[in-house]
Each structure stands twice: as C-alpha cells, then as structure tokens.
Amino acid sequence: MIPETTLAFSGVLHAELKGHLFPEDGLEAAAILICTRTPGPRFRLLVRDMILVPHAACQRREHDGITWPGEYLEQAIDVAEPAGRAVILIHSHPGGLFAFSIADDESDQRVIPSLFHAFGAFHGSAVMTTDGAVRARLYDSDLEERPVDLVTVSGDDLSYWWADNATDRGPRDRPIAFTSGMTAELGRLSALVVGASGTGSITCEQLARLGFGRVQVVDFDRVEWKNLNRILNSSHADAAANRLKVQVFAEAVTGYRGQGIAVPVPASITTREAVLAAADCDVVFCCVDTLEARHIADLIAAAFLLPLFDVGVVIPVRKKGDTFAVADVCGRIDYVQPGGSTLQDRGIYTPESLRGEYLRRVAPEAHQQELEAGYLRGLVDEAPAVITLNMRAASACVNEFIARAYPFRLEPNTLYARTEFSLAACEEEYFAETAFTRTPNLILARGNAEPLLGMPILNRVVR
Incomplete structure (x- = not known):
C-alpha cells in the first residue's frame, strides 16, 4: 500500500542534521525541522529549514535525556507560522533506541500544545539513531498521535525507513537488490515517468514489472505508424486509432498487474495536472x-524533494562524401538528488538553450529544428531503428535507481552522478557529484506554495 504520510529529507540537510545530533560526545542533541508539504492528496512533509539547538545552550545534555531553551521553539514559530508550515521536534538517541521513550511522550505533551496554540493543524516529533535512521510521528490539534508511515532521504543513496518495519532496536534489515524483498517494498512506492515514447515506454515497462505500486506516466502525444518500431506494447490498431501513448501503456500493465497500477496522465509536463501527479510520487524518471x-x-x-533519473540518447552522424556515416552511438544517465547539482548545473540545458528551443518550436519552418530534434543528430529520419539503443539506456537508468535504493556497487554511489556510454567506442565514463558546481536552489522544498514550482503558468485556477 502506498504510504499515507511521509517525511522527506534531502541528502544534504539530512547529513547536516546527523552531524549536529551526534557530535561524538555520546550525549543527546536537538533540532527543529520546518516543513512544507506537497499539494496532496498524499501527505508528504518536506524538510525545508532546520534550527539546530546549540549544544552549549542546552540546560541538560545526557546519554538519555536533554533539556533545551524555549527560545528556539519561538524562533521556529516565527519562521513557520507566516507560511503555515509544520514543525517537527527532533533529537538524537545515542543509545540506539529507535522508538519514543516515556520521557519523549511526556515532553511532547508539554511542548506540542504550545505549537498548536500559535498556529497550524499538524506538528510532530522525531528521533534519530547513530546510523541516521529517523522515526517520526504527527499530532493533530487534539493531540491525537499517528506514526509517519515513511521517512525518506534522497542523497547519494536512497533511504527508506518504514514505521511498520521497525523495532525498538532499529529498522529491520533492508531488502537486497534484485530479490522478491525488493519487489515487495517497491509495491509501496509510486514512480512518475515523464515521456512514454522511445526510452520512456521501456522505462515504464521495467518499473511496472519490477513491482512499483503505482506508475504514473505523463505524455500528451499519440501513437503514430512511425512509432511502432520503438514503443513497447504499441500496435497497428493503436496507430490507426491515433491512441494516446499513456493509455496504451496503462492497458498493457492492467493485463499483467491488474487495475490501478498504471495511471495515465495525458498532459504536458508543463501543466498543473502533470505537476500535481509528480508531487504525489516517490521518484521521477x-x-x-x-x-x-x-x-x-x-x-x-527540487520543489518536492524527489530523486530524479534523467536519460538521453543520441547518434551523431557526419557527412562522408555524398552520404552519411555514424560518428558515435551515445547514451547518458544523470542522477539528480534534491539539494545537489541540477541538470542545469551540469550543462544539460541553459537559459539560452531553452530560449532557442522555444524559438524553434514557434517557427516550425526552420530546417535546423528538424536536424536537431531527432535521434540521429544531423540527419532527418522519422522512424529510426533505435530500440536497441533505447533498451540499453533505459535499462541503465532503472538500474541506477536500484543501485541507489538497494546499494550493490563495489564503490560509493557518489561517484556515479552521471554515466555516459559510447557503443561505438565500447566505453563508459562516470562523473562524481563533486565534478559539478552546485548553485543555490531557491525552490528547494518549496512544496505546495503557489504558484507551483514558482511558475505563474501553473497557478491555481480560481473559479
């Protein structure tokens, strides 16, 4: 079952929080998390800001107890109240208890009411153990308590801590990659795939058969005859009826997984409908x-603290006399973690290239658009035979997710922020996260603030 409540961290903030909560003196430490939320319907809280309570400011820090000044709670209210954000009080358990103690319960009963007296409908508390695992709970204004179903961290690795898979001694063992245990956990997660054509249809198929509990697919395009050699599950009948690509995929998945697994979103990713679908997921491809x-x-x-896996392929061609020759056969997979370097930071696009693409789109007579838009860069071919290249790239993309969520590499995942391969040269090249310059990201954990993503075109329509 897809979790109803989630607390999501970026890897950068989680690492900073862990460093503060465990200063290597064996004593408890505390912090306050300021959280936005996604537009829903899932209740995903996103850690946007933190107030780290200075160790020296605490009246008492012990191995199994802490007392800290109320002025930091007042700071949190000042930050959170204007935007209606949720406040989560978090402290460390150096002794390893992965549960809330009686002292924690008593503390919450004293402190949480003051938060509700100030503002809000939901606030909560959390604990962290030395391995970075987090367990959290929420309160409503009546102080009714409920556990947060899932705590996630999207960093070099993807961490998932489930409330119903925990003991007082810590989370139970994580599933091993490529096992039925992995399949069972994926059944509780939701993926979004942007694009249902060449690499997209193959990625969708892999995610559905791996066992994801929900696969939402965003694409407004329809099946054409020229697509049939590279879109999985498409048929002559689909092309003749000019059917939506997402509908073709959804019907195919229903045949082997049942109803409700594949969710078609027949829209452009630039629409509010598609962005709302993305906000409800756990990972984006x-x-x-x-x-x-x-x-x-x-x-x-960035806005919804989601891990992003981006895949691209191209076959550059060169003029050879009166004909063309293949110069290379290339693929690229980028893993983007919220708070890390973005696709823009990595040079995949720039403001200038975005503007150029727009100008080419509104001037379709431009021949240059035809040369740059297809698989074979420099050669127009409406039905390129590229399914083998797409298969190779899409498989690498999904395996990159598995390597992050269920680590199996011999080296740390931080070394593989980008993978590039050349089938012509039989080479693969890897780039670490540190190879890219990270610029400040102003919409990190923006959540449901309007307009969504900071884009007026996505503003809520008022009727």
Missing part, C-alpha cells in the same frame, strides 16, 4: 527529448 521538459523535471525534483 525523465525520458524526454526536449530541454523544457527536463527543466520542469529539475524543478519538480
């Missing part, structure tokens, strides 16, 4: 051939 769509995926990953 971007399988598109436009810079604008990649730009929106970048914003979605």
Whole structure:
C-alpha cells in the first residue's frame, strides 16, 4: 500500500542534521525541522529549514535525556507560522533506541500544545539513531498521535525507513537488490515517468514489472505508424486509432498487474495536472527529448524533494562524401538528488538553450529544428531503428535507481552522478557529484506554495 504520510529529507540537510545530533560526545542533541508539504492528496512533509539547538545552550545534555531553551521553539514559530508550515521536534538517541521513550511522550505533551496554540493543524516529533535512521510521528490539534508511515532521504543513496518495519532496536534489515524483498517494498512506492515514447515506454515497462505500486506516466502525444518500431506494447490498431501513448501503456500493465497500477496522465509536463501527479510520487524518471521538459523535471525534483533519473540518447552522424556515416552511438544517465547539482548545473540545458528551443518550436519552418530534434543528430529520419539503443539506456537508468535504493556497487554511489556510454567506442565514463558546481536552489522544498514550482503558468485556477 502506498504510504499515507511521509517525511522527506534531502541528502544534504539530512547529513547536516546527523552531524549536529551526534557530535561524538555520546550525549543527546536537538533540532527543529520546518516543513512544507506537497499539494496532496498524499501527505508528504518536506524538510525545508532546520534550527539546530546549540549544544552549549542546552540546560541538560545526557546519554538519555536533554533539556533545551524555549527560545528556539519561538524562533521556529516565527519562521513557520507566516507560511503555515509544520514543525517537527527532533533529537538524537545515542543509545540506539529507535522508538519514543516515556520521557519523549511526556515532553511532547508539554511542548506540542504550545505549537498548536500559535498556529497550524499538524506538528510532530522525531528521533534519530547513530546510523541516521529517523522515526517520526504527527499530532493533530487534539493531540491525537499517528506514526509517519515513511521517512525518506534522497542523497547519494536512497533511504527508506518504514514505521511498520521497525523495532525498538532499529529498522529491520533492508531488502537486497534484485530479490522478491525488493519487489515487495517497491509495491509501496509510486514512480512518475515523464515521456512514454522511445526510452520512456521501456522505462515504464521495467518499473511496472519490477513491482512499483503505482506508475504514473505523463505524455500528451499519440501513437503514430512511425512509432511502432520503438514503443513497447504499441500496435497497428493503436496507430490507426491515433491512441494516446499513456493509455496504451496503462492497458498493457492492467493485463499483467491488474487495475490501478498504471495511471495515465495525458498532459504536458508543463501543466498543473502533470505537476500535481509528480508531487504525489516517490521518484521521477525523465525520458524526454526536449530541454523544457527536463527543466520542469529539475524543478519538480527540487520543489518536492524527489530523486530524479534523467536519460538521453543520441547518434551523431557526419557527412562522408555524398552520404552519411555514424560518428558515435551515445547514451547518458544523470542522477539528480534534491539539494545537489541540477541538470542545469551540469550543462544539460541553459537559459539560452531553452530560449532557442522555444524559438524553434514557434517557427516550425526552420530546417535546423528538424536536424536537431531527432535521434540521429544531423540527419532527418522519422522512424529510426533505435530500440536497441533505447533498451540499453533505459535499462541503465532503472538500474541506477536500484543501485541507489538497494546499494550493490563495489564503490560509493557518489561517484556515479552521471554515466555516459559510447557503443561505438565500447566505453563508459562516470562523473562524481563533486565534478559539478552546485548553485543555490531557491525552490528547494518549496512544496505546495503557489504558484507551483514558482511558475505563474501553473497557478491555481480560481473559479
């Protein structure tokens, strides 16, 4: 079952929080999390800001207890109240207790009411153990308590801590990659795929058969005859009826997984409908051939603290006498973690290239658009035979997700922020996260603030 409540961290903030909560003196420490939320219907809280309570400011710090000044709670209220954000009080358990103690319960009964007296409908508390695992709970204004179903961290690794898979001694063992245990956990997660064509249809198929509990697919395009050699599950009947690509995929998945697994979103990723679908997911796969769509995926990953996997392929060609020759056969997979370097930071697109793409789109007579838009860069071919290249790239993309969520590499995942391969040269090249310059991201954990993603075009329609 897809979790109803989630607390999501970026890897950067989680690492900073862990460093503060465990200063290597064996004593408890505390912090306050300021959280936005996604537009819903799922209740995903996103850690946007933190107030770290200075160790020296605490009246008492012990191995199994802490007392800290109320002035920091007042600071949190000042930050959170204007935007209606939720406040989560978090402290460390150096002794390893992965549960709330009696002292924690008593503390919450004293402190949480003051938060509700100030503002809000939901606030909560959390604990962290030395391995970085987090357990959280929420209160409503009647102080009714409920556990947060899932706590996630999207960093170099993807961490998932489930409330119903925990003991007082810590989370139970994580599933091993490529096992039925992995399949069972994926059944509780939701994926969004942007693009249902070449690499997109193959990515969708893999995610559905791996066992994801829900696969939402965003694409407004329809099946044409020229697509049949590279879109999985498409048929002559689909092309003749000019059917939506997302509908073709959804019907195919229903045949082997049942109803409700595949959710078609027949819209552009630049629409509010598509962005709302993305906000309701746990991971995003971007399988598109436009810079604008990649730009929106970048914003979605940051605003909703979602891991993003972007895949692209191209076959550069060169003029050889009176004909053409293949210069290379290339693929690229980028993993973008919220708070890390974005696709824009990595040079996948720039403001100038976005503007150029827009100008080419509104001037379709431009021949240059035809040369740059297809798989074979420099050669127009409406039905390129590229399914083998798409298969290779889409498989690498999904395996990159598995490597992050269920680590199996011999080296740390931080070394593989980008993978590039050349089938012509039989080479693969890898780039670490540190290879890219990270710029400040103003919409990190923006959540449901209007306009969504900071884009007026996505503003709520008032009727």
